[in-house]
Amino acid sequence: MTEPHDSLILHFIVRAFMVPFIIVFGIYVLVHGEASPGGGFQAGAIVAAAFVLARLTLGREHAVNRFPTRVLIWTASLGMAVYLLAGVVPLFFGANFLDYSQLPVGWFNNIATHDETLRARGIFIVEFGVFLAVLGTLGILYDYLTERYLDD
Amino acid sequence: MIEEIAARFPYWMCAALIAVGLFGMIQKRSLVKKLIGMNILQSAIILFFVAGGLREGATLPILLEQGAGNADAADYVNPLPHVLMLTAIVVNVAITGVALAFLVRIHREFGSLDEESLIEQVRQ
Amino acid sequence: MRWLTLAFLISFQALFIYVSLDLPDRADPNAPANVHLSPEFVEQGEKEIEIPNLVTAVQADFRSYDTLGETLVIFTAGLCVLLVLMRGSRTDDRAP
Numbered sequence: 001m002t003e004p005h006d007s008l009i010l011h012f013i014v015r016a017f018m019v020p021f022i023i024v025f026g027i028y029v030l031v032h033g034e035a036s037p038g039g040g041f042q043a044g045a046i047v048a049a050a051f052v053l054a055r056l057t058l059g060r061e062h063a064v065n066r067f068p069t070r071v072l073i074w075t076a077s078l079g080m081a082v083y084l085l086a087g088v089v090p091l092f093f094g095a096n097f098l099d100y101s102q103l104p105v106g107w108f109n110n111i112a113t114h115d116e117t118l119r120a121r122g123i124f125i126v127e128f129g130v131f132l133a134v135l136g137t138l139g140i141l142y143d144y145l146t147e148r149y150l151d152d
Numbered sequence: 153m154i155e156e157i158a159a160r161f162p163y164w165m166c167a168a169l170i171a172v173g174l175f176g177m178i179q180k181r182s183l184v185k186k187l188i189g190m191n192i193l194q195s196a197i198i199l200f201f202v203a204g205g206l207r208e209g210a211t212l213p214i215l216l217e218q219g220a221g222n223a224d225a226a227d228y229v230n231p232l233p234h235v236l237m238l239t240a241i242v243v244n245v246a247i248t249g250v251a252l253a254f255l256v257r258i259h260r261e262f263g264s265l266d267e268e269s270l271i272e273q274v275r276q
Numbered sequence: 277m278r279w280l281t282l283a284f285l286i287s288f289q290a291l292f293i294y295v296s297l298d299l300p301d302r303a304d305p306n307a308p309a310n311v312h313l314s315p316e317f318v319e320q321g322e323k324e325i326e327i328p329n330l331v332t333a334v335q336a337d338f339r340s341y342d343t344l345g346e347t348l349v350i351f352t353a354g355l356c357v358l359l360v361l362m363r364g365s366r367t368d369d370r371a372p
Contacts, residue, residue, distance in 0.1 A: 039335065039336075079351075116326070116327075117325070117326045119325050126343070137246070145253065145256060147361075159301035167288070174285060179281050207310050209305060214330065215330065230309055231314075231318075232317060234331045246349055247353070249353055
């Protein structure tokens with residue numbers, strides 16, 4: 001239950017520099033995780049760190065009201081649903097559970113400028129689901145453990 | 153003899169960290185300190201696996217040349233311990249979160265996190 | 277009690293050192309995990325999945341059941357925290 005500090009420097013640094021750059025770095029770790037160290041878990045943890053930083057310093061109207069706890073719960077559920085759908089959808093195309101090579105995402109290669117195999121696309125879909133699930137869960141943990149939910 | 157010891161010394165240090173974590177879990181009276189001991193133990197196990205996955209003359213398991221089809225397995229370390237520990241770290245976060253939630257609830261119900269006083273309150 | 281704990285931990289350490297004499301050397305290129313397991317992952321991962329990061333490949337494709345269960349674990353942990361700390365449950369009535 002910490003109150004935000006009404007410091008102009010703190011608000012400027014956090015809102016203009018730290019939170020946007022941390023979120024951009026987390027997205028980079030997510031989408032570049034197939035070619036360099038990274039992945040869904042790490043990206044989720046980094047973006048959740050940005051959210052926690054905003055909640056620690058900016059107070060209610062700038063952090064919590066823009067991204068309230070119920071949105072985080074929906075985010076975690078959406079990530080879990082993405083992962084489960086990536087597992088269930090190949091069943092309708094005659095493949096096994098979680099067999100990414102049968103996912104109907106081949107049209108994406110026509111849009112993108114380079115080809116990738118369907119298994120690599122499936123890995124990215126799964127990593128995105130893991131990213132959303134970890135992000136939402138860490139936000140839920142912080143919000144409930146610090147009792148920010150009380151007058152939500 | 154000295155090579156034998158040097159080749160296993162990181163394992164022994166991991167075991168010492170496990171012992172530190174177990175000491176915290178067994179001996180300390182505060183539940184928060186028990187939780188921190190559990191975290192030390194989990195970190196020690198992660199260190200043990202990562203140290204065991206090392207391989208001399210190899211680099212990290214990211215292919216330098218994609219699609220060439222000539223990757224030499226001797227150039228890359230075993231990716232399996234890294235994968236297992238990546239999942240273990242996230243499960244550790246989940247365990248710590250649930251344990252902290254239980255501690256908050258216990259403190260809300262009993263007003264204390266001390267083991268002895270909790271046992272006395274439960275016995276009454 | 278303290279001496280009992282210390283004796284237990286010292287015996288644990290001694291047992292671990294005794295067992296570790298049978299482990300392969302650290303960073304041994306000829307350890308069983310490096311000879312039998314690692315080439316399988318490296319070659320299969322390069323041939324079938326075509327992404328450079330083998331850790332991601334093994335995690336999300338070869339062991340995707342594992343990752344699915346593990347994501348379920350952390351999601352369940354979030355729901356568990358939500359339910360344990362939720363206000364207005366019945367046990368809050370008799371709390372001081």
